[in-house]
Amino acid sequence: MRPFLEQCTNGLAVGSIYALIALGYTMVYGVLKLINFAHGDLFTYGAYLGMTLLTSLLLHERLGIGPGLLVLALMVMGLVALLGVLLERVAYRPVRSSPRLNAVVSALGASIFLQNGLMLVYGARYQVYPDVLPQTAFSILGLHVPVLRVGVVLASVAMMAVLYFFVQRTRLGAAVRAVAIDPDAARLMGIDVNKIIMLVFVIGPALGGAAGLLVGLYYGQISFTMGWTYGMKAFTAAILGGIGNIPGAMLGGLLLGLIEALGAAYLSMAWRDAIAYGVLILILIVRPSGLLGERVADKV
Amino acid sequence: MNRRLALIYGIAAAALAVVPLLAGLSPDGRYWVEVLNNVGLYALLALSLNVILGDAGLFNMGHAAFYAVGAYTAAIFNTRLGVPILWTLPLSGAVAALFAVLVARPVVHLRGDYLLIVTIGMGEIVRIALVNNVFGLTGGANGIIGIARPSLFGHRIRRSEEFFYLIWGFVALTVFLFHRLARSRFGRALNYLREDEIAAEGSGVPTARHRLKVFALGAAWAGMTGTLFAAKMTSISPESFGVGESVQLFAMVILGGSGSIPGVVAGAAMLTGLSEVFRGFASARMLVVGAAMVLMMAVRPQGLFPVHLPRFRAADLPSPGPGAPEREALP
Numbered sequence: 001m002r003p004f005l006e007q008c009t010n011g012l013a014v015g016s017i018y019a020l021i022a023l024g025y026t027m028v029y030g031v032l033k034l035i036n037f038a039h040g041d042l043f044t045y046g047a048y049l050g051m052t053l054l055t056s057l058l059l060h061e062r063l064g065i066g067p068g069l070l071v072l073a074l075m076v077m078g079l080v081a082l083l084g085v086l087l088e089r090v091a092y093r094p095v096r097s098s099p100r101l102n103a104v105v106s107a108l109g110a111s112i113f114l115q116n117g118l119m120l121v122y123g124a125r126y127q128v129y130p131d132v133l134p135q136t137a138f139s140i141l142g143l144h145v146p147v148l149r150v151g152v153v154l155a156s157v158a159m160m161a162v163l164y165f166f167v168q169r170t171r172l173g174a175a176v177r178a179v180a181i182d183p184d185a186a187r188l189m190g191i192d193v194n195k196i197i198m199l200v201f202v203i204g205p206a207l208g209g210a211a212g213l214l215v216g217l218y219y220g221q222i223s224f225t226m227g228w229t230y231g232m233k234a235f236t237a238a239i240l241g242g243i244g245n246i247p248g249a250m251l252g253g254l255l256l257g258l259i260e261a262l263g264a265a266y267l268s269m270a271w272r273d274a275i276a277y278g279v280l281i282l283i284l285i286v287r288p289s290g291l292l293g294e295r296v297a298d299k300v
Numbered sequence: 301m302n303r304r305l306a307l308i309y310g311i312a313a314a315a316l317a318v319v320p321l322l323a324g325l326s327p328d329g330r331y332w333v334e335v336l337n338n339v340g341l342y343a344l345l346a347l348s349l350n351v352i353l354g355d356a357g358l359f360n361m362g363h364a365a366f367y368a369v370g371a372y373t374a375a376i377f378n379t380r381l382g383v384p385i386l387w388t389l390p391l392s393g394a395v396a397a398l399f400a401v402l403v404a405r406p407v408v409h410l411r412g413d414y415l416l417i418v419t420i421g422m423g424e425i426v427r428i429a430l431v432n433n434v435f436g437l438t439g440g441a442n443g444i445i446g447i448a449r450p451s452l453f454g455h456r457i458r459r460s461e462e463f464f465y466l467i468w469g470f471v472a473l474t475v476f477l478f479h480r481l482a483r484s485r486f487g488r489a490l491n492y493l494r495e496d497e498i499a500a501e502g503s504g505v506p507t508a509r510h511r512l513k514v515f516a517l518g519a520a521w522a523g524m525t526g527t528l529f530a531a532k533m534t535s536i537s538p539e540s541f542g543v544g545e546s547v548q549l550f551a552m553v554i555l556g557g558s559g560s561i562p563g564v565v566a567g568a569a570m571l572t573g574l575s576e577v578f579r580g581f582a583s584a585r586m587l588v589v590g591a592a593m594v595l596m597m598a599v600r601p602q603g604l605f606p607v608h609l610p611r612f613r614a615a616d617l618p619s620p621g622p623g624a625p626e627r628e629a630l631p
Contacts, residue, residue: 034413035413035416035417090594091594094597094598095597095598095601098597098601099601100412100413101357101359101412101413102597102601103597104359104412104413104416105554105593105596105597105601106593106594106597106598108547108550108593109551109589109590109591109592109593109594109595109596109597110590110593110594111590112547112551112586112587112589112590112593113587113590113591113593113594114590115586115590116584116586116587116590117587120584120587228543232417232420232421232424235417236421268432270428270431270432271428271432273424273428274424274425274428274429277421277422277424277425278421278425280417280418280421281406281407281418281421281422284407284410284414284418285406285407288410288414
């Protein structure tokens with residue numbers, strides 16, 4: 001029983017990271033009906049920016065670990081959000097009115113560009129995160145839980161809670177929901193659709209960048225191609241929960257993290273990545289609207 | 301195929317035919333023949349992806365999986381059963397086609413970007429399966445070594461120049477057949493399917509069946525190319541068939557001009573050849589490719605060498621016989 005529960009906590013930690021990235025996919029899909037293929041790479045940029053800022057500014061030494069990491073996270077989120085806005089301007093806005101598949105190719109091109117740009121700057125080898133967090137663990141009910149794992153879950157849940165409050169309870173959040181439902185009607189109601197799209201490209205990448213930072217801190221190792229794998233898995237999570245649906249992305253992420261951790265532990269470690277892809281294919285065949293999705297008609 | 305294109309093909313074929321003869325004159329001639337061999341293999345793969353992606357408009361980003369299935373089929377039959385490698389050509393084509401039908405059957409109705417994601421997942425599952433030595437046949441991460449050299453009419457092919465004629469002969473055959481395909485009833489139906497699925501269905505095109513057929517055809521061609529690859533390399537391993545390979549093929553088709561046979565060959569030549577011509581450019585090559593894809597979708601989405609679809613003019617219609625009703629001229 002104990003190994004099982006430990007796998008579950010690990011699955012929840014990884015799953016909450018998937019959920020953070022999945023929110024970016026699902027929000028962009030909500031307003032643009034476009035899969036942002038470059039989102040996984042924005043996540044990677046978050047991880048690399050976090051590493052560079054961590055080693056160059058040494059905020060955790062100047063401000064103490066807690067406030068230092070908080071400031072660092074905000075800087076990373078801001079920078080990646082900036083990148084997200086730039087991406088929307090350069091790669092997505094020019095093709096917004098062209099056939100959908102052109103937008104897909106443009107997104108893909110942006111992904112290839114971002115990934116190889118990162119490789120040229122940092123080199124093709126994987127990078128190691130500096131050890132700033134204590135590697136301590138505590139025992140609860142006989143369960144061995146690293147502090148870092150709890151931190152990852154708490155940080156993700158906090159960000160998701162803020163996002164959920166923002167989307168459901170604020171005027172701007174209502175505008176985002178309106179654009180997702182019907183952009184033309186939203187425009188007639190006096191909503192600046194371009195601004196809302198830009199806002200979505202601020203929020204999604206900011207969360208993705210934060211997820212990158214968390215992955216760096218949690219695993220201690222990052223590579224320039226990891227955006228593809230994490231992106232595919234987060235996208236799977238978004239589909240699993242029902243794409244376009246914000247609580248769905250959170251649920252899907254946590255669920256996928258659990259499935260993957262348990263599958264890797266009890267079925268086969270070597271097939272770990274294949275499990276997520278299998279879930280993706282299965283869900284698209286069996287229930288393309290996902291667990292919490294309702295609209296099916298034009299989606300698939 | 302119009303006259304100008306035929307002329308271009310003729311000149312290109314003549315130029316290519318003499319390359320191996322000239323290669324002996326230059327010290328690094330052998331190297332350039334090798335580069336052209338790679339261009340030829342990529343041209344074959346890109347052409348096979350083009351029928352799926354360009355002609356039928358199905359976003360397949362797992363094409364390397366079909367290539368892998370073909371290459372591994374050839375390698376397994378050659379090393380385990382001693383079947384001469386070129387004899388496995390139809391077999392690896394058939395196995396790849398069967399595999400494509402099996403995996404595409406449940407997902408082929410998915411809309412463009414979803415299909416793209418699913419095919420990425422499918423390609424990755426195939427690669428992971430190969431790494432994990434599935435059925436104990438694929439040799440794990442090291443792959444399969446010791447594939448016999450091919451022989452043709454009793455002549456053993458081992459030098460680059462000989463492979464050059466084998467590969468480019470197959471390219472020429474492929475270009476010819478795919479041009480025939482584009483003009484055929486099936487080929488034109490695929491274009492309808494790409495432009496408007498509902499209208500195609502309404503005009504009596506069995507869309508679901510055609511989508512499966514085109515997947516099978518593209519996969520079969522990629523599978524046969526896999527055989528050539530296995531024969532040329534004499535050893536294969538899973539890392540030759542990763543998602544990066546599928547992305548490259550995708551970019552070749554899109555940048556060259558999707559649906560355009562000369563365009564796709566040019567795209568393959570650009571992406572494989574240019575990195576050899578400009579050595580310093582090699583590491584930044586994909587950076588340029590990515591930027592080009594973004595730029596191209598904004599200013600020239602049809603690709604560098606787009607296809608010119610045949611247009612019907614009034615003059616092409618058979619002249620009406622005496623007593624036929626007056627017909628308005630078509631625009």
